[in-house]
Amino acid sequence: MDIFPISLKLQQQPCLIVGGGHIAYRKALLLQKAGAIIHVIAPEIETALLEIVQQSAGQYVQARFSVDLPLRQYRLVIAATDEADTNQQVFIACEAENVLVNSVDDPPHCRFMVPAIVDRSPLVISVATNGTSPVLSRQIRTQLEAVIPHGMGKLAEFSGKWRAAVKAKISNPDKRRIFWEDLYASPLKEHVFNDNLVQADRLIEQTLNEWQQPKGEVYLVGAGPGDPELLTLKALRLMQQADVVIYDRLVSAPIMELCRRDAEKVYVGKARSNHAVPQEGINALLVKYASEGKRVCRLKGGDPFIFGRGGEEIEELFAAGIPFQVVPGITAASGCSAYAGIPLTHRDYAQSVRFLTGHLKEGSPELPWSELVYENQTLVLYMGLIGLETICKKLIEHGQRSDMPVALVSKGTTPEQKVVVGTLQNIAAQVSEHQIQAPTLTIIGEVVRLREQLQWQERAEA
Template identity: 80%
Template structure:
């Protein structure tokens, strides 16, 4: 994050605009809406801008910029002239005086940027691109305008009027947050939107009267194979409302960033032969935090019920009488194969697909080898990179042809995705040649041939 977004209170505060044209007027309009007192300095000042300044009880100075004018207690300064050298001079002087300064459409001469705004006062949403693409910010604002009801401003105002009462009733800040989240998920919100404030007031009073300390809950959430856009809507919602997030190494950083910012995030590892926290410890963490009344998100790469030990964790929760929800995720086999352009089934090549774990137990894979030797079948191996050579040799020994196509998909669906194609006989050597690293998915079958035609990533 290259910029730190803040909301600045400017009501009855002095703000200076250098420049008197249409650009200066646009910026002045935003400052005026925030209640600022406007001062404008320029040799010529647009008539609309002049009226705006007068309405704010501000000051008009008809002369070129003079740094002596900065001796007044300005909260911020905007340089909006059509002369780059003047704007630069304003920036330099403001920097010397530690004044917040913005030069319109001139990133190097800005200490702050003016974002695109969605105004649902008192709710205000800003969208900023660090000055790199203001048009894109405005387009996003337009899209969000259609998604955010105008009644959100009324809801924010109504909530603010009850904030003190809720705080007095519910002293714990985490519990207060849960109270508001539950309230906003109820019909209460629509009553405020429709100006049924008497009904909304009664609903608020009832909710406060019935409030009890919430019980903890565990969300077993599949995070998918890596691309954050593959998350389900329910997964994102529960990630956003969780107090604690317990995650492993297969959860990509962009997905983790989508969790609630102030949630406690606990890394439990789960890489081969190196578990930061053993499975028994993870089970205990889920129970411990839930018993404390927390909403716990157990965030797993892929799908929690496909080689994710989700079933084991749920068994422990059932035994401990902990309520839980399970949110399926796009498993690595589906996501990685799709991003690699390899369909797992195809009428001409494969009429079935089998998911297998490539983990070796005591150095030897325990797989039903005879059942795997079938021409029109796709095999998908999870966690099979270390034992790949052994697995390929076993398949050949049990009758599979050595030239059966094989694809390795490393870090699938992410920007670092790498796909290596070979066959049973040579794929293990290619792991070394191409320095393939985990997490890696292995696909074995004739469908691998389709990658050359269908790859799109």
């Protein structure tokens, strides 16, 4: 994070703008809305800007900027001239006095940025790009304007009126947060939006009087194969409200960034011969945290019910009487094959698809080999990289063509995705040659031949 976002209270605080033109006028409008006392120094000043200065009880000094100006009297300074040298002088002088300074459209000479703002006072949302793309910030602001109801400001003000009473009743901050989240999911918002404040007061008072210790719950959430944009809306909502996130090795860093920032995060990843926490320990953790009244997000790569051991976990939760929800995710088979340009089924090549796990048991995978040797069928192997050579040999021994196409999709749907195509005869040798690493999905079948013409992801990135 290159910049640290803060919100400044500038009511009745002196702020200085260096410059008297239209750029200075635009910045003065924002400071005026924040209630600042606006001072301007410039050789000339626009009439509209002068009016703002006078309305704020500020002063206009008709002069050029001087480094001898006493800057510590100002909460912040904005350099808004069209002279780069002057703006640089303002920055250097403010830095020497430890005064916050912004030089308009000149990021290297800024100690703070003025973001694009969505104003639903007292709710204020800001969007900033560290000065790299103000136009992009404004476009994002426009999108937010369209989806955030204007009544949100009234809801924030209403909530502030009740904040002290809620805090007195519910002293624990985590439990208090749950109270507000549940309340905002009730009809309260519509009452406030429609100015039915008597009903809103009655609802919050009743809810507060009837409030009880919240019960813990577990969310088994499929995080998909890696691309955060493949998350479902429900997955994102539950990730944002969970008190604890228990996640595995296949959950990508960008997806973890979308979890609630102050949630406790517990890593329980499994790699071959290296289990950070055994499955029994994971089950116990889910029960432990939920029994403490916490909302627990068990975040799994792919889908919880496709080689994700989600069934084992909910059996444990059911036995312990813990409520739970299951949120399906895009499994690696569909996500990785799509991003590799390989359809798992096709009228001309495959009328069925079979998901298998390639985990070895005592040195050999236990698979129904005779059922797998079928011309118009696609095989998808999860976790089959280590045993790939053995799997290919077994399929050939049981009658599969040695030239049957095979694709390896490593780190699918992520920027590090790598796809290698071969045949049952030669694909194992290409693992070391192309430095293929886990997690890798193996696709076996005639549909692999379609990749050459359907690799849309590579073309989109070219």
